[in-house]
Amino acid sequence: MFLLKILVCTKAINENPGEIHLDETRMNLFDGFALEQGLLFRDTLKESIVDVICVGTENASEILTRALGMGADQAIHINSEAPPLYDPFYTASLIAAHARHKAYDLILTGVMSEDLMQGQVGPMVAELLSVPCATSVISAHLSREGIDLERELEGGARESWEFVLPCVLTVQSGINTPRYPSLSCMLRAARNPATCIQAETLNPPEMRQVITRVSVPEKQRNALVLGGTSEEKALKLFKILKEKGFLRENKEMV
Amino acid sequence: MSQQIYVIAQHDGDKISLVTLELLAFARQVQNSQSFSVTLIIVGEGLSSLARGMADQGISVILLDVPGLTHYHGGVYKQVLSDFFAIHEPALICTAHTAQGMDYSPGLAVQLKAAHISGVQGVEMKDGIINFLRAMDNGKQMAWISPVTDRVVLSVRPGVYKPLLPEFGAMGSVSVLHMGGCLEPSDPGAGDGGIKQIKFKGLKQSQMDVKGLSEAQAIIAVGNGIGDDENLAIIHDIAAFFNKPAVGGSRIVCDRGQLCYGQQVGLTGSVVAPKLYMAWGISGAAQHIAGMEQSEFVVSINKDATAPMMNMADVCIVEDLNQFLPLCLASLQFSGDEGTGC
Numbered sequence: 001m002f003l004l005k006i007l008v009c010t011k012a013i014n015e016n017p018g019e020i021h022l023d024e025t026r027m028n029l030f031d032g033f034a035l036e037q038g039l040l041f042r043d044t045l046k047e048s049i050v051d052v053i054c055v056g057t058e059n060a061s062e063i064l065t066r067a068l069g070m071g072a073d074q075a076i077h078i079n080s081e082a083p084p085l086y087d088p089f090y091t092a093s094l095i096a097a098h099a100r101h102k103a104y105d106l107i108l109t110g111v112m113s114e115d116l117m118q119g120q121v122g123p124m125v126a127e128l129l130s131v132p133c134a135t136s137v138i139s140a141h142l143s144r145e146g147i148d149l150e151r152e153l154e155g156g157a158r159e160s161w162e163f164v165l166p167c168v169l170t171v172q173s174g175i176n177t178p179r180y181p182s183l184s185c186m187l188r189a190a191r192n193p194a195t196c197i198q199a200e201t202l203n204p205p206e207m208r209q210v211i212t213r214v215s216v217p218e219k220q221r222n223a224l225v226l227g228g229t230s231e232e233k234a235l236k237l238f239k240i241l242k243e244k245g246f247l248r249e250n251k252e253m254v
Numbered sequence: 255m256s257q258q259i260y261v262i263a264q265h266d267g268d269k270i271s272l273v274t275l276e277l278l279a280f281a282r283q284v285q286n287s288q289s290f291s292v293t294l295i296i297v298g299e300g301l302s303s304l305a306r307g308m309a310d311q312g313i314s315v316i317l318l319d320v321p322g323l324t325h326y327h328g329g330v331y332k333q334v335l336s337d338f339f340a341i342h343e344p345a346l347i348c349t350a351h352t353a354q355g356m357d358y359s360p361g362l363a364v365q366l367k368a369a370h371i372s373g374v375q376g377v378e379m380k381d382g383i384i385n386f387l388r389a390m391d392n393g394k395q396m397a398w399i400s401p402v403t404d405r406v407v408l409s410v411r412p413g414v415y416k417p418l419l420p421e422f423g424a425m426g427s428v429s430v431l432h433m434g435g436c437l438e439p440s441d442p443g444a445g446d447g448g449i450k451q452i453k454f455k456g457l458k459q460s461q462m463d464v465k466g467l468s469e470a471q472a473i474i475a476v477g478n479g480i481g482d483d484e485n486l487a488i489i490h491d492i493a494a495f496f497n498k499p500a501v502g503g504s505r506i507v508c509d510r511g512q513l514c515y516g517q518q519v520g521l522t523g524s525v526v527a528p529k530l531y532m533a534w535g536i537s538g539a540a541q542h543i544a545g546m547e548q549s550e551f552v553v554s555i556n557k558d559a560t561a562p563m564m565n566m567a568d569v570c571i572v573e574d575l576n577q578f579l580p581l582c583l584a585s586l587q588f589s590g591d592e593g594t595g596c
Binding site for chain 2: 029086088089092114115116117118119120123124126127128132133134135136146148150151152153154155156157158159160161162163164167172173174206207208209210211212213214215216217218219220221222223224225226230231233234235237238240241242244245246247248
């Protein structure tokens with residue numbers, strides 16, 4: 001294995017959902033770990049290529065610039081003015097349509113998005129391309145045959161797997177430390193920005209699910225909201241906790 | 255249209271996981287509103303005693319017996335289940351929203367041309383349309399989602415439904431279907447999507463000490479809002495004032511190395527139920543809430559009054575931790591001094 005052709009799928013997250021006047025966009029945290037993992041593989045196999053792709057509105061171009069700044073070779077923006085918010089199959093189909101004839105050895109993405117937390121796009125892309133998929137990957141090393149990896153289960157348990165290429169991995173946070181963009185890469189990104197593809201040209205699928213209603217979560221408990229100055233709040237809080245018997249007796253402390 | 259709800263069991267080869275009983279409880283709820291029937295599917299090798307045990311609780315069970323499948327394998331699960339559903343038309347397929355369920359469930363939906371709704375925590379019928387509830391915007395909003403397809407695959411969030419109580423004496427049943435050939439070697443490029451070439455190599459149980467969290471009466475937990483290590487040091491000082499305390503946190507704090515993964519509370523960490531859970535600067539993503547919602551008394555301290563954790567709390571305080579933490583420590587120290595007459 002001399003080089004790998006890698007695709008990293010990213011999502012643009014709105015920093016302040018619900019607050020329209022603040023239109024801050026950033027890369028989904030988990031996708032940052034996926035991109036870093038791709039770049040680490042390229043550090044090992046120097047001739048490798050790391051492409052990064054994002055389906056979304058024009059906000060996507062901001063996070064793709066950051067991805068190029070971190071060192072991605074090429075960025076692809078699939079422009080969809082109104083991506084169906086709740087249909088991961090739509091997003092997965094567009095990514096698969098782009099990737100199908102590009103012969104990627106490895107497709108990486110975050111284990112889920114921070115905002116919707118559906119965790120579906122990665123496994124769906126794998127299925128659409130008929131390649132194996134491992135989710136929640138917390139360790140990955142290139143081997144002679146492919147990739148040795150560990151999946152994280154509940155409570156910190158881990159499964160070890162031997163995977164062959166091509167495959168899709170969804171990456172759990174903590175697998176590495178994502179690098180910061182470098183000045184030289186940012187300058188290169190300015191000269192070589194993301195390629196934009198219109199979603200309609202990729203034959204987007206029919207919707208499979210729709211949102212019928214959005215509501216604010218119900219309060220699970222009757223909360224007491226403490227008011228007053230900061231000092232008063234602190235005193236009230238510890239008075240309550242003391243009355244409930246959560247605090248140690250004073251004499252034990254001194 | 256099919257009237258069948260299928261629940262896919264999660265198991266470790268020796269026993270059925272608790273979450274499977276939660277899925278059955280969820281399925282029963284849908285069944286009652288739709289007059290559907292519920293069937294449990296167990297996938298694996300040599301699991302007839304597991305299947306019998308579930309049937310004895312009044313459940314109709316189909317055992318998909320796969321020679322050589324002694325451990326979960328995503329590719330094999332997807333293949334045998336889609337083979338099965340090619341013949342047995344499903345209306346609804348329920349999987350667990352766990353590391354295992356979420357590994358095969360979305361791919362299975364693609365194979366079945368079904369909608370896939372993940373992290374489901376509620377269901378309702380409205381004007382003849384079935385809707386499923388899940389969190390969005392990091393738990394700040396809830397969305398009702400309706401499938402447009404005839405078939406639907408759902409992953410149901412653990413901890414939401416009370417496990418189904420066994421109905422001993424009710425009529426259960428077991429049918430066994432032999433699903434051969436999935437793990438026999440094949441030629442590379444045989445068009446099986448490489449599933450036979452991926453190999454399970456072993457399971458490592460957690461090396462972390464989660465005892466501290468599970469045995470604590472008071473969990474002093476920190477989230478993204480905790481800030482620097484100086485604040486974390488104050489948290490440890492504050493924790494020392496409590497009976498049987500432990501310091502825990504959300505995943506991001508562990509990822510930053512401020513706490514170790516053994517201290518992580520949430521779906522991918524520990525699920526805890528202490529007498530007191532103090533959430534300092536924890537916004538309350540669904541992932542985290544699922545790990546602490548059974549706590550007896552919850553305090554949420556956050557500068558964001560709209561943080562979802564505020565909906566989980568018995569006491570809410572809106573404060574910036576940078577200012578509030580030193581005040582809290584001073585207040586505890588002061589009352590300590592006063593109590594000993596210093």
